[in-house]
Amino acid sequence: MATALDPALGGGALMAAVASVVSIGQPAWSVRIARVVLLLAALAVLAWLLVLPLLAIFAEAFRQGYAFYLDAIKQPDTIAAVRLTFTVAAIAVPLNLVFGLAAAWSMTHFEFRGKALLGALIDLPFSISPVVAGMMLILVYGKDGWLGSWLEAHGLQVIFALPGLVLATVLVTLPFVARELIPLMQAQGSEQEEAALTLGASGWQIFFRVTLPRVRWALLYGVLLCNARAMGEFGAVYVVSGHLRGITNTLPLQVDQLYQENFSAAFAAASLLALLTLVTLGIKRVVEWRHGDALNTHL
Amino acid sequence: MGIEIYRLRRQYGAFVALDDVSLTIGDGEFVAVLGPSGSGKTSLLRILAGLDQPDAGSVYRDGQDLLALDARRRGVGLVFQHYALFPHMTVAQNVAFGLRVRPWRLRPKAAVIKAGVEHLLRQVELEGFADRYPSQLSGGQRQRVALARALAIEPRLLLLDEPFGALDAQVRVNLRRWLREFHRSLGITTLFVTHDQDEALEMADRVVVMNRGRIEQIGTPEQIYRQPATPFASRFIARGQSLPGEVRGQHLHVFGHAWRMENFVADDAHEITVHVRPEDIALAPVQSDGVKAQLLNLRHVAGTVRASLRVENREEPLEAEWNERDWARHAATAGDTVDIHLLALTVFATDEEGRIQARSTVHPPHASFPVAVGPWRRVEA
Known part of the structure; x- marks a missing residue:
């Protein structure tokens, strides 16, 4: 890595790499060296920052043996945390699927005032710190919040309960589906929908037979990203959860709490979380590999 | 219905x-x-x-x-x-x-x-x-x-x-x-x-x-x-090109020639537009009373010859189109000055808002003369 950042070599290597993009035929040896150096640099960064730490988690989780690992993840609190994480994701992701489709459809098929504002609002959760997002929910739905007394009077608990967790997760993962669909729908235009309309199709028929099949892979891709983030979300959920072990602790929160008491048990739980994310990434990779064209082209 | x-x-x-x-x-x-x-x-x-x-x-x-x-x-x-x-x-x-x-x-x-x-x-x-x-x-x-x-x-x-x-x-x-x-x-x-x-x-x-x-x-x-109804229709459909011309009394004046027009009433017209189609520009017999034009370039397009002509009082070259067979009878090449006849002219009179007041087609009389009298031209292979 040090060699790539070395100014004497790095500058020349970059130039050579740029040149290699334009040149045709057999590249000069300096270009070939530049390629190898850049590739090695990228791999080194990945190895040190990603692969090694990921392996470390699994190593740490199994340090005290297989039996201990099983014990750690079979603790009722951890199992409850896994179940809660799945529950939250199972509610939040479909909500964002519907929201993302509706937002992308209106952004690309209608002209209306405040369209730019809607676009900016969809992106907002990406730029707001999740902790701040959690605080915002407390301010509105908390005990002393704007809706707090009304909610209490009706016996509804949002903060420190499942609804709060779902709200926080929905908020943080709001952009994923919409952001995946908008560029694709924009590129596709609405001619096919118009064709379907003149052929006599109703709104729902157009949606299910024309629009949805065309964006299905991008939609799945967005849902997977959304799901990975929903299961891994920490900041916003941390603020609204209340950390009641076995009740309002999601898996990331459980990892955090265990970490302060029992090192190895924490890593066992963390390995579970990492595994969930790896599976999601694996599916995403398969989708990209099998249907990469459908994600990008106009068809 | x-x-x-x-x-x-x-x-x-x-x-x-x-x-x-x-x-x-x-x-x-x-x-x-x-x-x-x-x-x-x-x-x-x-x-x-x-x-x-x-x-x-x-x-x-x-x-x-x-x-x-x-x-x-x-x-x-x-x-x-x-x-x-x-x-x-x-x-x-x-x-x-x-x-x-x-x-x-x-x-x-x-x-x-x-x-x-x-x-x-x-x-x-x-x-x-x-x-x-x-x-x-x-x-x-x-x-x-x-x-x-x-x-x-x-x-x-x-x-x-x-x-x-x-x-x-x-x-x-x-x-x-x-x-x-x-x-x-x-x-x-x-x-x-x-x-x-x-x-x-x-x-x-x-x-x-x-x-x-x-x-x-x-x-x-x-x-x-x-019969294009408007200057736009004439330009767009028949590739009509505007010529510098004016109407005085019952006569149309173009390139120093004057032709009488029938039934053309445009006394208070805001603008007079004279159009000629590429195929209505003919090569005249040598030393006739046509309009002098310089052949700028020639393109042979499968059976037709398209030529750009420089004429006085018109900044852009005039486009003409001839049958390859007719063209072969003339010994002219690019750069030569030739005489051209205008076979048909369409005259539009429009008011200030661009509405058509009168329209007429003029066939200058010389155009009825036989055109192709030049020697057969040999094309070297």
């Missing part, structure tokens, strides 16, 4: 897409709407299809208010320039779409749909392609699938939006002839939009020339070529 379009107006912000457009299309007629981009022709098509609503005006089909029906129930077949086929459906599924989405009471039985699709595919000469996907077809084939799909709902009006715009030249010419024959055999009222003069003139029974949201002229291809 057919379609009666009355005083349609459509405005997008400050841009007027359709300005007081009225048009009647006869039953079974094939009408082309011809105009440059931005002339409003696509707006007209979208309003007829129900994809857009006019700000004012009405459209009736056999006495029935078409604008009151939404696009779903209009029974209008629309074929898009870029086909807009459903890529995830096979050819057969595409064609069957309009029948399959019908409410179940009106939906034909599966076997009937299948037979109908087969019949349509045979009509558009795509038998054996039923199970292919659009991405496996050529542009011309896709366009015919789009046509079959639009015809499946048995529309009473067929709209074609630049149907050949995305095809290459050879396919375009073939498909053009095919579509004209196909229309004859079906007899369905058809409106088709194009910016290509050749296409419009070759295919349509009548041509509607549009410019800036207005109809400039409606007529048969022959009428529009022979």
Whole structure:
């Protein structure tokens, strides 16, 4: 890595790499060296920052043996945390699927005032710190919040309960589906929908037979990203959860709490979380590999 | 009866897409709407299809208010320039779409749909392609699938939006002839939009020339070529080129020549426009009383010769077009100065708002002289 950042070599290597993009035929040896150096640099960064730490988690989780690992993840609190994480994701992701489709459809098929504002609002959760997002929910739905007394009077608990967790997760993962669909729908235009309309199709028929099949892979891709983030979300959920072990602790929160008491048990739980994310990434990779064209082209 | 379009107006912000457009299309007629981009022709098509609503005006089909029906129930077949086929459906599924989405009471039985699709595919000469996907077809084939799909709902009006715009030249010419024959055999009222003069003139029974949201002229291809109603129609259809000229009394003065005009009353005209077509510029016999012109360059295009001519009082070169056989009788080459005769001139008088006050076609008398008297020219191989 040090060699790539070395100014004497790095500058020349970059130039050579740029040149290699334009040149045709057999590249000069300096270009070939530049390629190898850049590739090695990228791999080194990945190895040190990603692969090694990921392996470390699994190593740490199994340090005290297989039996201990099983014990750690079979603790009722951890199992409850896994179940809660799945529950939250199972509610939040479909909500964002519907929201993302509706937002992308209106952004690309209608002209209306405040369209730019809607676009900016969809992106907002990406730029707001999740902790701040959690605080915002407390301010509105908390005990002393704007809706707090009304909610209490009706016996509804949002903060420190499942609804709060779902709200926080929905908020943080709001952009994923919409952001995946908008560029694709924009590129596709609405001619096919118009064709379907003149052929006599109703709104729902157009949606299910024309629009949805065309964006299905991008939609799945967005849902997977959304799901990975929903299961891994920490900041916003941390603020609204209340950390009641076995009740309002999601898996990331459980990892955090265990970490302060029992090192190895924490890593066992963390390995579970990492595994969930790896599976999601694996599916995403398969989708990209099998249907990469459908994600990008106009068809 | 057919379609009666009355005083349609459509405005997008400050841009007027359709300005007081009225048009009647006869039953079974094939009408082309011809105009440059931005002339409003696509707006007209979208309003007829129900994809857009006019700000004012009405459209009736056999006495029935078409604008009151939404696009779903209009029974209008629309074929898009870029086909807009459903890529995830096979050819057969595409064609069957309009029948399959019908409410179940009106939906034909599966076997009937299948037979109908087969019949349509045979009509558009795509038998054996039923199970292919659009991405496996050529542009011309896709366009015919789009046509079959639009015809499946048995529309009473067929709209074609630049149907050949995305095809290459050879396919375009073939498909053009095919579509004209196909229309004859079906007899369905058809409106088709194009910016290509050749296409419009070759295919349509009548041509509607549009410019800036207005109809400039409606007529048969022959009428529009022979008697352009406006300077725009003359420029756009017949490639009319304006000449410096003026009208004094009953005489037209161009290039120092004066010709008498009959029945041309334009005493208070704001502007006089004189147009000549490329094919109405003839090479004159040597030492005649024609207009002096310098041959700037010559292009030989399969049977015709296109020449750029420099004439006095006109900054841009004048374009002329001759038959290759006529041209071969003259011994001129690029750079030479030749004499030209103007065989026909169209004179327009317009008022301050650009409305036509008078129009006349002048045939200068010298043009009736035999033209080709020069020696036969040898072309070295």
